[in-house]
Amino acid sequence: MAKDYYEILGVDRKAGKDEIKKAFRKLAHKYHPDKKTGDEAKFKEVNEAYSVLSDDKKRSEYDAYGQTFQSGGGGGQGFGGFDFSGFQQAQGFEDFDLGDIFGEFFGGQGGRRARRGRDVAIDMELSFYEAVFGTERSVLLNKASNCESCGGNGAESGSSMRSCETCNGHGRIREAKRSFFGTFTTESVCNQCFGSGKTPEKKCRTCKGTGVHKREEEVKITIPPGIEEGEMIRLSQMGEAVPGGIPGDLYVKVYVTPDKQFKKEGTDLITELNIKLTDAILGATYTVPTPEGGVIDLKIPAGTKSGETLRVRGKGVPKDRENSKRGDLLIKVKTEMPKKLSRKVKKLVEELKQEGI
Numbered sequence: 001m002a003k004d005y006y007e008i009l010g011v012d013r014k015a016g017k018d019e020i021k022k023a024f025r026k027l028a029h030k031y032h033p034d035k036k037t038g039d040e041a042k043f044k045e046v047n048e049a050y051s052v053l054s055d056d057k058k059r060s061e062y063d064a065y066g067q068t069f070q071s072g073g074g075g076g077q078g079f080g081g082f083d084f085s086g087f088q089q090a091q092g093f094e095d096f097d098l099g100d101i102f103g104e105f106f107g108g109q110g111g112r113r114a115r116r117g118r119d120v121a122i123d124m125e126l127s128f129y130e131a132v133f134g135t136e137r138s139v140l141l142n143k144a145s146n147c148e149s150c151g152g153n154g155a156e157s158g159s160s161m162r163s164c165e166t167c168n169g170h171g172r173i174r175e176a177k178r179s180f181f182g183t184f185t186t187e188s189v190c191n192q193c194f195g196s197g198k199t200p201e202k203k204c205r206t207c208k209g210t211g212v213h214k215r216e217e218e219v220k221i222t223i224p225p226g227i228e229e230g231e232m233i234r235l236s237q238m239g240e241a242v243p244g245g246i247p248g249d250l251y252v253k254v255y256v257t258p259d260k261q262f263k264k265e266g267t268d269l270i271t272e273l274n275i276k277l278t279d280a281i282l283g284a285t286y287t288v289p290t291p292e293g294g295v296i297d298l299k300i301p302a303g304t305k306s307g308e309t310l311r312v313r314g315k316g317v318p319k320d321r322e323n324s325k326r327g328d329l330l331i332k333v334k335t336e337m338p339k340k341l342s343r344k345v346k347k348l349v350e351e352l353k354q355e356g357i
Contacts, residue, residue: 005049005062013063017054024050115189115245117144120238124252126223128259132269132291132317134225138218141250144240145217147207154209154243155200162201164193171197194244210243221252225318226267229256262291267317267327272334273298280304280335288331290315298331306335 006013009023024046029035031043052058120143126135146152155161163169167190175186189195194210203209219238227233231254239248263270269291275284283302287295296312304310309332316327341349 003045003049005053008045008049009053011053020050020053024054115195115242117240117242117245117248119248119251120240121251121253123255124221125255125257126227127257128262128264129291130223131227131229131254131256132225132264134227134318134321135223137221137223139221140216140218142214142216144212144214144242146241146247147204147211147213148215149206150200150204150211152211152241153200154204154207154211156202156204159200159202161198164190164197164199166190166192167197169197171195189244196244212241212243219250223254225321227254227256229254261289264317265330267319268330269316269327270330270332272332274334274336275300275304277335277337280306280333288312290329300333304333304335306333308333 006015009020009027011019011023015023027046028043028050030037031039031046033040033043052062120141122139122141124137124139147154150156153161164171167173171190171193172187172195173190175188177184177186190197193199200209204211207213219235221233221235223233233252233254235250235252237247238250241247261271271288273286273288275286279286279300281303283304284300286298286300288298289295296315298310298312300310309330312329312331314326315329319325319327338345
């Protein structure tokens with residue numbers, strides 16, 4: 001006779017997912033074999049019911065035919081509808097890592113994931129010009145790195161490698177474990193050869209055979225042109241090394257010192273230029289410094305208004321490392337008004353006034 005999964009969980013046939021999940025958590029906690037009120041048979045039955053009713057496709061098949069075809073009619077043959085995250089949060093299971101168990105139990109990759117060293121994060125302060133044009137910096141980091149003496153294999157110079165006796169050269173150790181689902185086998189990285197399957201006949205004196213030790217290492221960092229304040233540069237595998245695994249990454253957060261003369265806006269550079277009133281009226285030529293340290297002759301057109309911006313193309317922020325393309329230099333013109341006028345100048349200004357200027 002077909003099982004009534006709704007009756008097992010004690011919910012109505014029209015119950016929503018939240019109601020079904022709530023009922024499952026309550027019963028799973030009650031019947032768990034490790035509890036005083038535990039009942040292994042009922043616990044498996046509750047799991048079976050929940051694996052079907054929590055899955056829309058299985059539930060639809062069950063409501064229509066009294067079975068689920070995906071799991072061969074029992075629901076208990078698989079765990080496709082099992083909400084492990086919800087179960088892990090149920091009272092009494094806070095320290096139980098279901099993710100690790102089921103990754104190994106169902107042949108997942110959790111137990112075979114490569115070991116990875118820690119990431120390292122540093123701050124770096126750049127001058128305005130280094131940020132605009134890019135630069136190269138070297139930093140000295142004290143971190144776990146591959147051993148220079150043995151090249152990372154853990155063997156003393158001249159010593160050969162042999163098959164690891166702990167794992168018989170497999171690099172991994174199989175171990176039987178018990179759980180409320182029964183006995184299953186797990187695999188873990190061998191802690192003697194760190195997954196390589198080989199150990200040195202004579203261990204390196206520098207790193208004690210691990211292939212890794214803490215030392216000062218010089219790291220070269222290339223700063224791309226046009227980098228912004230607060231940007232992060234990631235150097236893959238330049239973080240801390242780990243025996244038998246891959247190093248972490250190095251993250252460099254950039255801080256840029258402001259410049260008194262220039263400001264950056266995207267790929268354009270902005271500066272200001274004070275000019276005389278007469279030059280604004282009649283026009284003139286001014287010598288203007290460029291961000292790379294040179295100068296250019298800037299022509300001020302006659303009748304230039306105060307606050308007007310003049311554009312010099314190709315003198316802004318480089319858009320690539322070759323400096324083949326650059327943004328523009330924007331020069332904001334400010335007209336200086338004379339604070340004192342001589343009698344002669346006042347007379348000339350009065351004449352201009354009469355002319356309607």
